[in-house]
Amino acid sequence: MSQGPILELRGINKSFGPVQVLHDVAFSAYPGEVTALVGDNGAGKSTLVKCIGGIHPIDSGEYFFDGERVHVSGPRDAAALGVEIVYQDLALCDNLDIVQNMFLGRERRSGLVLDEDTMEEMAAKTLAGLSVRTVKSLRQHVSSLSGGQRQTVAIAKAVLWNSKVVILDEPTAALGVAQTAQVLELVRRLADRGLAVVLISHNMNDVFAVSDRIAALYLGRMAAEVKASEVTHAQIVELITSGRSGELGLKNGNGAAS
């Protein structure tokens, strides 16, 4: 994995009024790898993700995509680059079916009329490509799906658009054991297909199960970006709770990242 990062942020600052949420944050995601983004509540994970997704404009800092500096000033810019975010609440419409949800806002049409057949084919292909075999019919309403299936649909929706970076916000938070395993498997498969996957999670087991790299935020600063194989659970927990662990982490409570 000697490729450069597809997504790279440098020196990101973001404030909401008087509260500075992100201090000089650096973050990278590599194609074919799962990068876990961890941190305690309020560490700035969601804000960072929303900055990446263009929902919050960054105050200062540099945003590189595929080696080139870009300006992302809205969700559409991020989507145009190939960055898709799967939010924790999934943003699915219960009263629409799987195909309708996957193409929501980007419907295929021939002339004035929706091209349902093409959409259904593409959706089927995408789900098959992700080896999803748990859905009875593509035309069932999302309201009739289980939590894991809904997560799958949300992820498939993000993958449908030849996206290059997929960011998953706590995809397993509301799931049972079997479904969590399913979703993690799916996450791994996304990376194996060459996508850069960013996984936000509180669950250390999940993080170590699938990720190649771990980025730990502590009070709005990037405490460490490390390879998952080079650290232990305990070290990551320490990074999350105190911002440093031995050689790793912030030099002192307020210092710069190592």
Added chain:
Amino acid sequence: MTTETLPKQENAESALGGHVKGYLERVKGGELGALPAVFGLVILCVVFSVLRPAFLSAVNFANLFTQGAAVAVIAMGLIFVLLLGEIDLSAGFASGVCAAVLAVLLTLQGWPWYLAVLAAMVTGAVIGLVLGSLVAKLGIPSFVVTLAAFLAFQGVVLLLVKDGTNISIRDETILAIANKNVPPVAGWAALVVGVAAYAAIQFVQARRRASRGLVATPVAVIAARVATLAVVAGIAVYVLNLERSRNAALVSLKGVPIVVPLIVILLIVWTFVLRRTAYGRHIYAVGGNAEAARRAGINVDRIRISAFVICSFMASLGGIIAASRANSVDPNTGGSNVLLFAVGAAVIGGTSLFGGKGRALDALLGGAVVAVIENGMGLMGYSAGVKFVVTGSVLLLAAGVDALSRKRAAATGRR
């Protein structure tokens, strides 16, 4: 959960079984669709025809259509607003305002009918634009905005028709809408063409899907649908083509009332918009989960405003039909029970008050139920008071069914 994913493997036989089974499962799961309305309609018709044989006469059958037309058209527009989970309480008086505009221009100003109709429709669209903007941009709850409009429009109608008088309509074209009939031959021709077109569209669609390896509607199901349409519409056209005049030698009265094809055209247009266009899809999306729609890049405000525009526009058409039927416009046009009946029609037809669920057809089914109740009770000689109480109860019943089916859907994990 079963582990078959791509439903391609199903063969034709299991497809039919699966279709029926899927439908029964949906009904059990709380998606009742048109069932309560159809059920209620059948029961009401049986009860009234047993108690009052006159209910079944050709004259009365034609009356049902012209009586229910205005309410059904207003309800069709209301469905767009209800799909978003909003409400428009002013639709009744909006139709009154548009009818008053029509009458003033037509009778007092002497405008030609097409310009007066256009002015009434523009009035409706503008009303919707204002209401929708207040709801979407300012964020005032639609309940409050349209309640205020309800009161204000009542006043506007009074001002337009100069306190208590009424303006009669003498224009032949406008009067024809609710009072004249299509020649019987044309009625049959339209029926044949319509049923054939419906069958052709369904078959072509199914074949195209089958050829691409997608699950297609089984031929038997399509045949059943086409047969149902042909029989129901056929009976309606047949009865409407019977001689209704008491003195046929003097003046012949037969054929489908002109409002009926008008409503059918509106039904086709709005069904197409809701089911086949991206715009319609976005309406459902906003009604189902506005936040998800926003994140999907849908302009939620624009969808909201447009739904109110469609609603008030349809109210204007309802107003024109009402004016045609009454031969005049008075301060009560679009007032009293019109709005309640329209909301009731939509809800009885199966449109949810919680948003995200409903079809244009609901307005007709529900409208038929409302018209049958009003008409049947009138024949039974009940007073207006009793009619109001019964219609109110039916609306409450329909809303109760809606809420219960929603609860049931939640319990079975469908919502």
